[in-house]
Amino acid sequence: MSSLLVGGYLAGDTWLHRLPPGLKLLASAAFGVAVVLLRSMTAGLGLLALALALAVVARLPVGVLLRAARGILLLAVLLSAIQGWLDGWQKAVETLADLLALVLLGVVLTSTTSVNALLDTLVAAMRPLRRVGVDPERVALTFAMAIQSLPATVALAVETRDAARARGIRHPRAYLTPFVVRVVARAHETGAALHARGIGED
Amino acid sequence: MPLIRLDEAAVVVPGTTGGGDRVLLHPTSLTLSEHRIAIIGANGSGKSTLARLLNGLVTPTTGRVRVGDLDVARDGAAVRRTVAFCFTDPAAQLVMPTCVEDVELSLRRRIRDKAARREHAVAVLDRFGLAAHADQSVHTLSGGQRQLLALAGVLATEPAVVVADEPTTLLDLANSRRVGETLLGLTQQLVLVTHDLDLAARCERALVVAEGRVVFDGPAPAAVEEYVASVTR
Amino acid sequence: MPLIRLDEAAVVVPGTTGGGDRVLLHPTSLTLSEHRIAIIGANGSGKSTLARLLNGLVTPTTGRVRVGDLDVARDGAAVRRTVAFCFTDPAAQLVMPTCVEDVELSLRRRIRDKAARREHAVAVLDRFGLAAHADQSVHTLSGGQRQLLALAGVLATEPAVVVADEPTTLLDLANSRRVGETLLGLTQQLVLVTHDLDLAARCERALVVAEGRVVFDGPAPAAVEEYVASVTR
Amino acid sequence: MTTETSETSETSETSGTLADGGPARPRRLTTTDLALIAAFAALISACALVGGIPTGAGIDITLQTFGVMLAGCVLGPVRGFLAVALYLALGAIGLPVFSDHSSGIAPFTGVSAGYLWSFPVAAFLGGLLVKYVAGEKGKTRALVVFLCSAAGSVFVIHPLGITGMKLFLDVSWNDALHFDMPFWLGDFVKTTLVALVAAEVHRAFPQLLRRG
Numbered sequence: 001m002s003s004l005l006v007g008g009y010l011a012g013d014t015w016l017h018r019l020p021p022g023l024k025l026l027a028s029a030a031f032g033v034a035v036v037l038l039r040s041m042t043a044g045l046g047l048l049a050l051a052l053a054l055a056v057v058a059r060l061p062v063g064v065l066l067r068a069a070r071g072i073l074l075l076a077v078l079l080s081a082i083q084g085w086l087d088g089w090q091k092a093v094e095t096l097a098d099l100l101a102l103v104l105l106g107v108v109l110t111s112t113t114s115v116n117a118l119l120d121t122l123v124a125a126m127r128p129l130r131r132v133g134v135d136p137e138r139v140a141l142t143f144a145m146a147i148q149s150l151p152a153t154v155a156l157a158v159e160t161r162d163a164a165r166a167r168g169i170r171h172p173r174a175y176l177t178p179f180v181v182r183v184v185a186r187a188h189e190t191g192a193a194l195h196a197r198g199i200g201e202d
Numbered sequence: 203m204p205l206i207r208l209d210e211a212a213v214v215v216p217g218t219t220g221g222g223d224r225v226l227l228h229p230t231s232l233t234l235s236e237h238r239i240a241i242i243g244a245n246g247s248g249k250s251t252l253a254r255l256l257n258g259l260v261t262p263t264t265g266r267v268r269v270g271d272l273d274v275a276r277d278g279a280a281v282r283r284t285v286a287f288c289f290t291d292p293a294a295q296l297v298m299p300t301c302v303e304d305v306e307l308s309l310r311r312r313i314r315d316k317a318a319r320r321e322h323a324v325a326v327l328d329r330f331g332l333a334a335h336a337d338q339s340v341h342t343l344s345g346g347q348r349q350l351l352a353l354a355g356v357l358a359t360e361p362a363v364v365v366a367d368e369p370t371t372l373l374d375l376a377n378s379r380r381v382g383e384t385l386l387g388l389t390q391q392l393v394l395v396t397h398d399l400d401l402a403a404r405c406e407r408a409l410v411v412a413e414g415r416v417v418f419d420g421p422a423p424a425a426v427e428e429y430v431a432s433v434t435r
Numbered sequence: 436m437p438l439i440r441l442d443e444a445a446v447v448v449p450g451t452t453g454g455g456d457r458v459l460l461h462p463t464s465l466t467l468s469e470h471r472i473a474i475i476g477a478n479g480s481g482k483s484t485l486a487r488l489l490n491g492l493v494t495p496t497t498g499r500v501r502v503g504d505l506d507v508a509r510d511g512a513a514v515r516r517t518v519a520f521c522f523t524d525p526a527a528q529l530v531m532p533t534c535v536e537d538v539e540l541s542l543r544r545r546i547r548d549k550a551a552r553r554e555h556a557v558a559v560l561d562r563f564g565l566a567a568h569a570d571q572s573v574h575t576l577s578g579g580q581r582q583l584l585a586l587a588g589v590l591a592t593e594p595a596v597v598v599a600d601e602p603t604t605l606l607d608l609a610n611s612r613r614v615g616e617t618l619l620g621l622t623q624q625l626v627l628v629t630h631d632l633d634l635a636a637r638c639e640r641a642l643v644v645a646e647g648r649v650v651f652d653g654p655a656p657a658a659v660e661e662y663v664a665s666v667t668r
Numbered sequence: 669m670t671t672e673t674s675e676t677s678e679t680s681e682t683s684g685t686l687a688d689g690g691p692a693r694p695r696r697l698t699t700t701d702l703a704l705i706a707a708f709a710a711l712i713s714a715c716a717l718v719g720g721i722p723t724g725a726g727i728d729i730t731l732q733t734f735g736v737m738l739a740g741c742v743l744g745p746v747r748g749f750l751a752v753a754l755y756l757a758l759g760a761i762g763l764p765v766f767s768d769h770s771s772g773i774a775p776f777t778g779v780s781a782g783y784l785w786s787f788p789v790a791a792f793l794g795g796l797l798v799k800y801v802a803g804e805k806g807k808t809r810a811l812v813v814f815l816c817s818a819a820g821s822v823f824v825i826h827p828l829g830i831t832g833m834k835l836f837l838d839v840s841w842n843d844a845l846h847f848d849m850p851f852w853l854g855d856f857v858k859t860t861l862v863a864l865v866a867a868e869v870h871r872a873f874p875q876l877l878r879r880g
């Protein structure tokens with residue numbers, strides 16, 4: 001459950017860790033777009049090399065990288081087999097490299113930047129939106145509530161499923177309905193509690 | 203009455219923040235043969251974990267739990283038909299939109315005829331003082347009324363054993379007496395997790411749970427005394 | 436201390452299944468001036484409805500509720516700064532991931548400086564014996580600690596009145612004693628909805644609610660006696 | 669419900685100005701709205717966290733579509749859209765809430781990117797239709813919700829998902845369509861569940877759709 005709340009952040013002190021989160025976010029986005037737009041084998045391999053280099057600079061443990069790549073590997077092999085057969089091996093290598101590059105860079109970003117830092121950045125980035133009526137403080141509050149309620153929501157789902165099991169009811173709706181009803185009821189109560197605390201309503 | 207037996211049953215969950223595993227219940231052996239058994243103890247001591255073991259909502263990590271000839275881990279569904287469970291939060295158990303429909307759901311297996319089923323459901327509601335609310339949406343009931351309804355739904359199936367996890371916590375004086383009387387008056391075996399020590403004292407036997415262990419097991423009044431003393435000292 | 440006054444306040448909701456409207460609270464007039472006031476009564480009698488009126492979580496359909504010079508329906512936000520509300524289930528009230536952050540959230544409006552805010556939040560936690568858990572996730576707290584934290588979050592805003600709806604129901608003996616003592620020891624005015632009659636009896640005044648009406652209003656011990664008698668007869 | 673009356677009475681304008689086809693003046697989101705948005709973002713995350721079944725194209729069959737369409741159909745267009753957007757943002761800042769426990773911004777340009785981008789739009793469309801059909805009463809019927817939710821799935825999620833796979837994998841439309849086909853049966857079942865559950869939730873909380 002703890003990884004649920006902190007994501008994949010690995011504390012560290014490389015310059016990648018210290019880089020402003022906003023910059024990292026923008027750079028990663030640009031990287032993603034580049035992967036999609038640059039359609040050639042050399043570009044794909046080049047981007048993969050860049051991602052790998054960054055992972056090394058961030059001193060990410062090999063285990064973390066492998067675990068992240070594992071999920072994608074099966075797909076990648078399968079896909080490249082199909083493509084290699086249809087469009088030649090260069091296409092296949094490109095797809096494989098693209099997929100791996102994206103995953104690796106994703107790991108670099110999430111392991112060098114804490115969820116909180118990214119959240120602060122996101123909220124700060126919303127400041128200009130104040131003019132069109134978005135209140136960054138309320139946005140931050142909503143984020144915090146969602147993150148906070150993640151484990152509780154999973155627990156609620158488990159408990160509701162247990163209750164249906166205890167009554168010997170099988171149909172999924174028999175626990176999905178009470179589960180969702182409880183999620184909504186709890187949200188109403190949370191809303192009332194915030195309201196009562198005078199939070200999020202100035 | 204099928205005998206419930208725990209044989210070195212323990213519950214361990216993987217640790218959350220790094221660290222090792224977390225023991226929710228240390229290996230415990232028990233034979234539950236009394237008619238009415240209470241489980242008392244502090245918040246987070248493991249009462250609910252122990253209670254959930256009894257009908258397979260939690261399966262032991264090591265050791266075994268048996269109900270009569272059935273192994274709880276293997277024959278889960280059959281065990282749950284024998285051992286009913288009542289949750290603290292009634293919202294967890296209420297499935298159907300109106301009160302009477304919810305009780306009817308429990309009766310589905312036993313009573314095939316629709317009209318007869320409804321009639322029986324209304325009779326069950328009446329026993330819990332909810333007949334007037336039969337067609338009311340379950341969501342407009344007060345907390346206490348909802349708890350009564352959840353109990354009605356569970357007892358309607360006429361199980362052999364009833365495990366109730368703090369069934370009276372949300373109830374007022376009249377209702378908690380009523381539910382207390384109803385539970386203690388059941389012909390079925392009852393395992394009652396509760397913070398209401400007066401109610402606990404009226405059982406034949408009580409277990410005191412602390413930090414994942416049964417630290418006292420004996421006649422209910424003595425157990426309550428022991429527990430109160432442990433809190434005050 | 437601002438005086439809470441109900442002036443023929445009533446709450447009516449549209450009927451659910453056809454039928455007419457449903458009266459949750461009949462027109463009620465009250466002046467709440469005592470330091471500690473309990474509200475007791477049966478499940479579904481309207482205690483929560485009455486309590487929620489006091490800080491505008493529910494607005495009266497007819498009549499008025501005033502806190503000092505403020506009208507609850509009109510000056511909702513100002514009233515809620517004066518009258519705090521504490522719910523039964525602490526899980527629903529805690530919105531931030533760690534304890535100290537949750538208290539800080541309450542202080543946001545009053546203390547702009549981040550460091551000062553944190554310091555004050557830790558001081559508040561300390562008052563409730565939670566300072567050691569400041570950076571702990573709220574999910575790792577026990578039931579009682581969680582309720583204390585919810586209370587800390589509510590009291591951090593330094594309201595003049597605290598309304599608590601069954602704050603001890605989910606707690607064990609030790610925790611409910613602790614939360615009970617904390618509440619009764621507050622310098623603020625306290626309105627306490629509870630099924631715990633011993634706790635209620637320790638207030639100065641108590642209201643007995645039945646079927647949407649205040650049927651008894653007087654010294655707490657007398658009220659408790661009256662309520663118990665009404666249940667038994 | 670009486671609680672709501674007190675909240676609607678405060679309509680000072682600050683945030684949540686996405687007009688929802690209601691009165692011309694944009695309505696401020698109440699704290700309950702914020703809590704609902706957060707709760708459904710967590711619910712969708714939970715749907716993804718329970719895991720999925722891998723298919724040929726390497727995209728899992730997951731419960732995400734259930735959560736996404738449920739958010740739209742239960743909360744209506746505005747809050748439904750915001751709940752799904754919040755879910756995407758939670759993944760973007762690193763919480764492992766996308767399929768196969770992935771996170772970050774890589775998924776937004778990856779194989780399943782089309783599906784991800786389609787989610788908020790689909791929730792908006794589904795919610796808009798449900799709200800329109802439910803009208804003043806705020807009550808819905810399962811069959812009606814089924815059709816609304818199916819519209820979001822058929823007209824938004826799958827077309828965008830297919831487009832995403834075509835662009836990312838650089839395959840023909842036909843191949844992309846074939847990659848999408850294994851999801852159809854599951855999505856049909858999930859849409860049915862959305863319908864059953866949403867109609868029931870609206871019965872329990874008839875005020876939900878009347879606002880937003």
Ligand SMILES: Nc1ncnc2c1ncn2[C@@H]1O[C@H](COP(=O)(O)OP(=O)(O)OP(=O)(O)O)[C@@H](O)[C@H]1O
Pocket residue numbers: 215224226243244245246247248249250251252578607
């Ligand atoms: N799935 C789980 N994973 C980790 N910890 C758990 C899990 N389930 C329960 N716990 C922890 O195990 C301990 C015992 O829980 P349990 O619910 O049995 O307590 P309890 O005695 O019923 O308490 P209460 O009186 O508050 O209901 C608690 O500290 C709880 O936080």
Ligand SMILES: Nc1ncnc2c1ncn2[C@@H]1O[C@H](COP(=O)(O)OP(=O)(O)OP(=O)(O)O)[C@@H](O)[C@H]1O
Pocket residue numbers: 342343344345346347372374448457459476477478479480481482483484485669670
């Ligand atoms: N929105 C609503 N629509 C219809 N009926 C409602 C609504 N809210 C509450 N009620 C009904 O109003 C009555 C009073 O409810 P309230 O929650 O005030 O009771 P209570 O005294 O707090 O009960 P408890 O001790 O069980 O908490 C109950 O019968 C309940 O079913």
Ligand SMILES: O=C(O)CCCC[C@@H]1SC[C@@H]2NC(=O)N[C@@H]21
Pocket residue numbers: 727728729730731732733765766767775780781783784825829851854855
């Ligand atoms: O989290 C992600 O990366 C997005 C996964 C998208 C899965 C899509 S949604 C529509 C279709 N139905 C499924 O069950 N899975 C796919």
Ligand SMILES: [Mg+2]
Pocket residue numbers: 249250251367
């Ligand atoms: Mg328990």
Ligand SMILES: [Mg+2]
Pocket residue numbers: 344345482483484600
């Ligand atoms: Mg109440």
